[in-house]
Amino acid sequence: MTTVTDPVCGMNIDPAGAVASREVEGQTYHFCSDNCVTQFDADPPAYTKKDAEPEPPPPAPVVGSATTGVNPALAGPLHAELPIVNLDCASCVQTIERVLQGMGGMQEAHVNFATAKAHVVYDPDQVSLADMEQAIRKAGYTVGGARTQIGIKDLRCASCVTFIEEALQATPGVLKASVNVATQRADVEYVPGVATLATLRQAVESTGYKTVALVAEEPPEDAERAARQAEYRDLRNRFVTASVLATIVLLLTFGKFIPGLKAIPTQINLIVMFALTTPVLFWAGSRFFIGAWSAFRHRTADMNTLIALGTGAAYLYSTVATFLPFLLPEGLREVYFDTTAIIIALILLGQVLEARAKGETNEAIRKLMGLQPKTARVVRNGEEIDIPIEEMLVGDIVIVRPGEKVPVDGIVVEGRSTLDESMITGESLPVSKEAGDEVIGATINKTGSFRFQATKVGKDTALSQIIQLVQQAQGTKAPIQRLADVISSYFVPVVMLIAIWSFAVWFVFGPQPPLLHALVTAVTVLIIACPCALGLATPTSIMVGTGKGAENGILIRSAEALETAHKLDAIVLDKTGTITKGKPELTDVIVSRSEPADGNLDLETELLKVAASVEKASEHPLAQAIVDGAKAQGITLVDPTDFEAIPGHGVRAMVEGHTIVLGNPKMMEQIGASLNGLETQGQALADDGKTPMYVAVDGQAAGIIAVADTVKEDSLQAIAHLKKLGLEVVMITGDNRRTAEAIARQVGVDRVLAEVLPEDKARNVQMLQQEGKTVAMVGDGINDAPALAQADVGLAIGTGTDVAIEASDITLIKGSLTGVAIAIELSKATMRNIKQNLFGSFIYNTLGVPIAAGLLYPFFGILLSPIIASAAMAMSSVTVVSNALRLRGFKPTGR
Numbered sequence: 058m059t060t061v062t063d064p065v066c067g068m069n070i071d072p073a074g075a076v077a078s079r080e081v082e083g084q085t086y087h088f089c090s091d092n093c094v095t096q097f098d099a100d101p102p103a104y105t106k107k108d109a110e111p112e113p114p115p116p117a118p119v120v121g122s123a124t125t126g127v128n129p130a131l132a133g134p135l136h137a138e139l140p141i142v143n144l145d146c147a148s149c150v151q152t153i154e155r156v157l158q159g160m161g162g163m164q165e166a167h168v169n170f171a172t173a174k175a176h177v178v179y180d181p182d183q184v185s186l187a188d189m190e191q192a193i194r195k196a197g198y199t200v201g202g203a204r205t206q207i208g209i210k211d212l213r214c215a216s217c218v219t220f221i222e223e224a225l226q227a228t229p230g231v232l233k234a235s236v237n238v239a240t241q242r243a244d245v246e247y248v249p250g251v252a253t254l255a256t257l258r259q260a261v262e263s264t265g266y267k268t269v270a271l272v273a274e275e276p277p278e279d280a281e282r283a284a285r286q287a288e289y290r291d292l293r294n295r296f297v298t299a300s301v302l303a304t305i306v307l308l309l310t311f312g313k314f315i316p317g318l319k320a321i322p323t324q325i326n327l328i329v330m331f332a333l334t335t336p337v338l339f340w341a342g343s344r345f346f347i348g349a350w351s352a353f354r355h356r357t358a359d360m361n362t363l364i365a366l367g368t369g370a371a372y373l374y375s376t377v378a379t380f381l382p383f384l385l386p387e388g389l390r391e392v393y394f395d396t397t398a399i400i401i402a403l404i405l406l407g408q409v410l411e412a413r414a415k416g417e418t419n420e421a422i423r424k425l426m427g428l429q430p431k432t433a434r435v436v437r438n439g440e441e442i443d444i445p446i447e448e449m450l451v452g453d454i455v456i457v458r459p460g461e462k463v464p465v466d467g468i469v470v471e472g473r474s475t476l477d478e479s480m481i482t483g484e485s486l487p488v489s490k491e492a493g494d495e496v497i498g499a500t501i502n503k504t505g506s507f508r509f510q511a512t513k514v515g516k517d518t519a520l521s522q523i524i525q526l527v528q529q530a531q532g533t534k535a536p537i538q539r540l541a542d543v544i545s546s547y548f549v550p551v552v553m554l555i556a557i558w559s560f561a562v563w564f565v566f567g568p569q570p571p572l573l574h575a576l577v578t579a580v581t582v583l584i585i586a587c588p589c590a591l592g593l594a595t596p597t598s599i600m601v602g603t604g605k606g607a608e609n610g611i612l613i614r615s616a617e618a619l620e621t622a623h624k625l626d627a628i629v630l631d632k633t634g635t636i637t638k639g640k641p642e643l644t645d646v647i648v649s650r651s652e653p654a655d656g657n658l659d660l661e662t663e664l665l666k667v668a669a670s671v672e673k674a675s676e677h678p679l680a681q682a683i684v685d686g687a688k689a690q691g692i693t694l695v696d697p698t699d700f701e702a703i704p705g706h707g708v709r710a711m712v713e714g715h716t717i718v719l720g721n722p723k724m725m726e727q728i729g730a731s732l733n734g735l736e737t738q739g740q741a742l743a744d745d746g747k748t749p750m751y752v753a754v755d756g757q758a759a760g761i762i763a764v765a766d767t768v769k770e771d772s773l774q775a776i777a778h779l780k781k782l783g784l785e786v787v788m789i790t791g792d793n794r795r796t797a798e799a800i801a802r803q804v805g806v807d808r809v810l811a812e813v814l815p816e817d818k819a820r821n822v823q824m825l826q827q828e829g830k831t832v833a834m835v836g837d838g839i840n841d842a843p844a845l846a847q848a849d850v851g852l853a854i855g856t857g858t859d860v861a862i863e864a865s866d867i868t869l870i871k872g873s874l875t876g877v878a879i880a881i882e883l884s885k886a887t888m889r890n891i892k893q894n895l896f897g898s899f900i901y902n903t904l905g906v907p908i909a910a911g912l913l914y915p916f917f918g919i920l921l922s923p924i925i926a927s928a929a930m931a932m933s934s935v936t937v938v939s940n941a942l943r944l945r946g947f948k949p950t951g952r
Contacts, residue, residue: 064104065093081105096265134164134178135229137186137251140201141193142288144173149198149348150592151546152355156196160184170589171596171938181229186248190232197351202232205254207243207261208269209236220264228252228260254447255515289412296405299341302333303398309333310395327379330394338372342401358549360588364404366553367583367923372397374576391573393580393923400584400927407931411589411938428499429520433464436508453511457502465498465514472507476500481519481610481870519870526612526868527603535616537891538595541898545588552586552906559910567911577923581909585926586902590933594894597941602887605947610870611880618866621850622884624831625784628877629810629822629844630776631836632790632797635854635874636804637766639837641679643686644747645763649733664760666692668752671710671717674700679748680708682764707750718753719762725751730758746799773804775874778950780805782881785830789813789821789844818844835877852877879949886947894937901933 061072064086072078075087077094081101088094097104141153150168153175157166162183168175177189190200209221218236225234225245230252236243245257258268309330312318321329339346345368348361375392382390432443436454446464449455454470457463463476473491478500487503490496496509498518515521556579563575599616606613613619633639648660669687672680674697687694697710697717706727707720718728722739725732730753732739739749739761747765751758779786789810790797797811810821818836822844825832834841834848845851845865853865854872869876909926913919 061087063087063089063093065096135181137177137179137230137248139175139177139186139189139193139248141168141173141175142199142201144168144170144198149352149359152196152352152357152359153193153198155355156192157189160188160192169596169600170592171600185226186230186251187226187232196355197348200232200248202246203249204244204246205257207245207254207257209241209243209261210267210269221261221266224260224264225257228256231257231260253515289409292405292409292412295341295344296402296409299337299398299402299405302337302341303395303402306330306333306337306398307395324379327392327394330392331376331379334372334375334394334398337398337401338368341405342368345401345404358553360549360586362549363552363583363586364400366556367580368397368400370576370583371400371580371923393576396580396923399924403924403927403931404584407933407935410931410935411593428462429518430462430464430499434458447515449511449514451511451514453514454508455511456506456508457496458506459502459504461502463496463498463500463502463509465511466518467496467509467511467513469494469496469507469509472505474505474507475503477503481523523607523612523870526614527607535595535599535620535891537620537888537895538616541591541594541895545591548586548588548591548902552582555906555910556582563911574920577920578909578911581921581923581926582906584923585905585909585921585930587898587905587930587933588902590898590901590937591895593934593937593941594898595891597938598887598890598894598944601941601944602883602890602947605944606880606883609876609879609883609949611876611883612868612870613880614866614868618850619884619887621831622833622867622881623888625833625850625881626830627785627787627825628779628833628835629787629789629825629848630806630874631818631834631841631844632788632792632800633766634837635835636772636776636788636800636806637768640766641682641748641764642767643682643689643762644765644767645742645749646760647735647738647763648760649735649758660760662690662692664752665690665762666694667712667715667717667754668719668750668762670694670712671697671700671708671719673697674710675702675708679750679764683750683762686764716755719750722751725753725758728753728756730756732758735761744795744799746796746803768800768803769873771873771875775878776804776806778875778878779881782878784881787825789818791815816843819847822847833877833881835874837872852880882949883947886944890941890944894940897940898933898937901929905929 060070061075063070065088070087070089072087076090078085078087079094079097079101080086082105084105086097086104088097144150144153150170153168154166157163157175157177160179162180163177164180165178166175175189175193179189193200221236221243222234225231225236225243228247230248231245232248233246234243243257243261247257261268308315309318309321309326312321312326318326342364345361345364348359349365352359352362371393375394375397377384378390378392429446431446433446433449433453434441434443434456435449436456441456449465455464455467457474459474469490469492471492473489475487475489476496477487478497481497481500490507495512497520498513499520513519516525559582560575560579563578564571567574595616599619602619603613603616606619630636643665646661646665648664665683665687669684669692672683673694684694695713697712700708700710702708703720703724705723707718707724709716709718709728711717718724718730722732722736730751732751735751735758739751742749742761742763745765747763749761749763752760752762776786785808786806787808787810788797788801788804788806790800791813792800792811794809794811797809801807801809813821818834818841822832822834826847826849831849833850833852834844835852835854836842836845837854841853845853850867851865852867852869854869867880869880905926909921911920913921
């Protein structure tokens with residue numbers, strides 16, 4: 058059979074079975090699929106090289122990120138979080154960190170034990186997530202992810218399979234990808250949050266193929282969460298089995314005291330206990346031995362090592378005493394099957410309770426993820442249709458009815474309503490929305506229907522950014538945790554040495570029988586030690602604290618910022634947009650005439666009407682404040698004529714036959730208008746931080762219109778709250794000192810830094826730091842970014858610019874100073890909780906290990922049982938996590 062080559066994909070096909078053919082310059086080309094025809098028709102010269110075999114074109118660049126839309130190779134270092142399913146000990150954290158940090162291209166890698174996630178910053182040109190997944194797997198751990206299938210339209214070309222697989226595998230977040238030409242599907246395993254369905258489809262479509270929704274296609278299963286649930290069920294099943302068998306072994310141990318069991322011969326009794334203990338140790342407790350072996354392979358030791366050594370030694374000794382008793386002296390043939398089985402059961406109980414409690418620490422993230430609706434009603438081709446949220450595009454017109462959630466971020470184009478934004482901003486009062494107003498995805502529409510145009514979708518929405526920030530913060534380590542990490546790294550080897558030392562001391566100096574006492578104390582030391590309590594002390598509190606912050610409209614970027622905030626001595630507040638609203642408003646209308654020209658209007662209304670009518674033609678921001686103030690009072694304005702602006706002085710125009718002039722005293726002097734005592738009132742207004750503008754009608758001074766950047770409603774209360782927290786409050790502004798001090802008096806600020814140029818704000822923050830203070834900076838503008846970065850903690854008002862928010866450590870979504878005080882209170886509460894956890898963990902291990910080694914025996918004759926030690930060890934981690942969960946009840950005092 059004669060075959061020809063498809064010029065696009067390079068596949069050999071039978072001309073008779075070709076989908077289509079094209080003739081170019083006397084040569085006929087055959088194609089295997091409609092996709093290849095489409096690509097050929099778009100650019101025939103690219104495929105019609107003479108005297109050369111046509112080569113398939115390389116796949117188009119894959120979108121590296123839903124946010125940037127650029128190739129990952131050009132995007133610089135990438136951030137990702139890898140969920141690790143079987144991370145069950147604090148020492149395992151360092152094993153994984155060591156493996157990841159040893160990879161080429163890895164810039165940063167640290168593991169959070171509480172969240173069971175590895176946060177990595179890496180160069181995608183040198184290392185991929187798939188490489189990391191393999192490295193973690195080799196270390197004995199499993200990376201969790203999600204799995205989905207993507208339908209590919211008209212996929213008949215086997216050679217194109219490679220293109221699609223390469224495009225998918227080049228997408229950040231993809232762990233594995235395989236394409237089946239027979240089923241026309243791509244099977245993809247990926248990390249949720251790094252990759253999305255939208256980016257996966259975009260990767261496929263970049264090769265020229267179209268993706269299709271599969272019949273009855275379900276949302277991708279969150280394999281990470283499913284794996285955790287499966288792990289919890291497995292732990293529970295192992296615990297139930299171990300506890301039942303251990304109970305029977307315990308009864309057999311004391312069988313001589315129980316009617317019905319006395320008759321069982323001793324040797325048969327021992328064999329039955331051995332048979333029951335063996336599955337407890339090697340099935341229910343297999344995870345400890347597997348973990349110990351994995352640690353040994355990587356030349357380290359962890360909690361699993363301690364448990365495996367302790368229970369394994371007791372089991373081995375008991376087995377020898379059961380089947381080879383002649384190897385032991387007469388008085389040393391005791392068995393410890395009950396101890397072995399009960400230790401495993403109790404430790405499993407602790408892990409079951411710990412797994413459940415750890416799941417609750419991340420409740421805030423799950424709440425945030427559950428806020429977004431699954432579908433949206435959009436207008437396409439003149440029809441209203443419901444589509445999955447993943448298929449929404451920027452520019453879509455979205456319809457929201459009463460009671461529904463807003464699916465994505467956008468701007469209202471039609472209708473009006475009130476929205477409940479409390480889940481995003483923490484503000485309980487509904488917010489009115491009308492045409493031109495912004496709406497935030499996941500907020501709830503309360504009353505009317507409206508339409509809005511989508512401006513941000515997918516990973517760009519405010520909700521997605523909030524989730525990403527919270528996850529990023531939970532993936533970082535607080536400085537206080539470094540001490541715990543250092544101690545944990547030496548903890549297990551030291552405990553093993555203490556166990557060996559205890560065995561030797563009891564064997565040489567202990568009472569009869571010395572071998573049994575030495576064995577019991579060594580096992581007890583190994584079992585009671587709990588490095589996991591130390592490992593969990595900080596990250597669990599950080600998780601709950603950052604999640605609680607998100608609930609209150611406070612986004613904390615890192616654990617370090619959360620820790621530093623509780624040590625603040627001084628806080629610098631930018632005036633404009635932080636203490637004040639950031640835009641001028643009409644504040645005062647003062648008249649000097651006694652009779653209105655229009656008998657239907659009062660004096661103030663008439664003066665405001667003519668002044669605002671003149672300012673309609675002006676582009677000055679203060680002019681707009683006067684116009685907006687007049688409209689807010691329902692005043693109908695008229696169009697001015699002969700408008701003239703005099704730079705540095707004011708404006709003049711004709712309004713209804715009258716000459717109206719607005720300006721400063723120099724303008725009044727220029728037209729020869731006597732102020733008739735208005736200067737005093739104007740000076741008083743200026744002293745209050747307001748800008749007075751004198752108004753003259755037909756050459757006579759008629760009054761004053763004043764505007765000002767007014768103070769936010771809650772600034773006074775928030776600053777008083779900051780002072781109660783022991784902070785020195787400083788206001789910084791580029792305004793003149795008189796205006797700055799007027800605002801400072803209104804809000805109770807004692808220290809003012811006025812007439813500060815934008816480039817000098819960071820230097821002023823540095824000067825405060827040189828006074829020995831730990832300084833926070835709060836701002837909202839581009840010129841605040843350097844100062845935010847210079848401060849020990851930078852807090853950005855969420856309504857400000859993206860630059861300011863990017864430079865900050867903490868973002869206040871609501872744009873209110875109240876959030877600053879709440880953030881500091883939350884920091885103090887979180888650090889108090891962390892210190893409680895660390896203190897409890899240190900005290901437990903500091904006292905527990907010596908007592909287990911027999912410290913109390915010479916004085917009180919007390920020797921700790923391994924069973925009690927295992928119960929204490931199991932409960933120590935549960936206690937730490939439970940204490941961290943108390944933070945969920947945090948309530949700010951300023952509200």
